[in-house]
Amino acid sequence: MRAANGLNTIRWRKSSYSNVDGGNCLEVADSFPGAVPVRDSKSPYGPVLMLSVQAWDRFVDGLKDNSL
Numbered sequence: 001m002r003a004a005n006g007l008n009t010i011r012w013r014k015s016s017y018s019n020v021d022g023g024n025c026l027e028v029a030d031s032f033p034g035a036v037p038v039r040d041s042k043s044p045y046g047p048v049l050m051l052s053v054q055a056w057d058r059f060v061d062g063l064k065d066n067s068l
Helices: 004-009 053-064
Strands: 012-014 026-029 035-040 049-052
Touching (some): 035 053, 049 053
Antiparallel strands (some): 012 026, 026 035, 035 049
Protein backbone atom coordinates (compact mmCIF):
# COMPACT_ATOMS: atom_id res chain seq x y z
CA MET A 1 0.00 0.00 0.00
CA ARG A 2 1.34 3.44 -0.86
CA ALA A 3 1.01 6.45 1.38
CA ALA A 4 -0.48 9.58 -0.15
CA ASN A 5 1.18 12.98 -0.42
CA GLY A 6 4.73 11.73 0.10
CA LEU A 7 3.99 10.29 3.55
CA ASN A 8 5.95 7.16 2.68
CA THR A 9 9.19 9.16 2.66
CA ILE A 10 8.87 11.01 5.97
CA ARG A 11 10.34 9.86 9.26
CA TRP A 12 7.83 8.89 11.94
CA ARG A 13 8.53 9.06 15.65
CA LYS A 14 6.64 7.33 18.42
CA SER A 15 5.24 9.20 21.39
CA SER A 16 7.59 9.30 24.36
CA TYR A 17 4.64 8.06 26.44
CA SER A 18 4.33 4.84 24.43
CA ASN A 19 5.15 1.63 26.21
CA VAL A 20 7.36 -1.22 25.04
CA ASP A 21 4.42 -3.65 24.88
CA GLY A 22 3.14 -2.10 21.65
CA GLY A 23 -0.06 -0.85 23.24
CA ASN A 24 -1.82 2.36 22.30
CA CYS A 25 0.97 4.18 20.50
CA LEU A 26 0.80 7.41 18.59
CA GLU A 27 3.32 8.35 15.93
CA VAL A 28 3.84 11.81 14.50
CA ALA A 29 6.05 13.13 11.73
CA ASP A 30 8.09 16.30 12.00
CA SER A 31 9.09 18.70 9.25
CA PHE A 32 5.94 18.30 7.19
CA PRO A 33 5.08 21.77 5.85
CA GLY A 34 1.96 23.27 7.44
CA ALA A 35 0.64 20.09 9.04
CA VAL A 36 1.31 17.39 11.60
CA PRO A 37 0.70 13.86 10.31
CA VAL A 38 -0.48 11.44 13.04
CA ARG A 39 -0.98 7.68 12.84
CA ASP A 40 -1.45 4.57 14.95
CA SER A 41 1.90 2.80 15.27
CA LYS A 42 0.17 -0.59 15.19
CA SER A 43 -1.10 0.22 11.69
CA PRO A 44 1.80 1.86 9.82
CA TYR A 45 0.04 1.47 6.45
CA GLY A 46 -3.33 2.54 7.80
CA PRO A 47 -4.93 5.96 7.71
CA VAL A 48 -3.03 9.12 8.57
CA LEU A 49 -4.73 12.01 10.30
CA MET A 50 -3.44 15.36 9.06
CA LEU A 51 -3.76 18.08 11.70
CA SER A 52 -3.02 21.74 11.25
CA VAL A 53 -0.13 22.97 13.36
CA GLN A 54 -2.61 25.02 15.40
CA ALA A 55 -4.86 22.00 16.05
CA TRP A 56 -1.84 19.91 17.10
CA ASP A 57 -0.67 22.66 19.47
CA ARG A 58 -4.15 22.84 21.05
CA PHE A 59 -4.22 19.04 21.39
CA VAL A 60 -0.81 18.94 23.10
CA ASP A 61 -1.71 21.88 25.35
CA GLY A 62 -4.94 20.10 26.33
CA LEU A 63 -2.99 16.99 27.28
CA LYS A 64 -0.57 19.01 29.37
CA ASP A 65 -3.44 20.78 31.15
CA ASN A 66 -5.42 17.52 31.58
CA SER A 67 -8.37 19.20 29.89
CA LEU A 68 -8.80 16.44 27.29
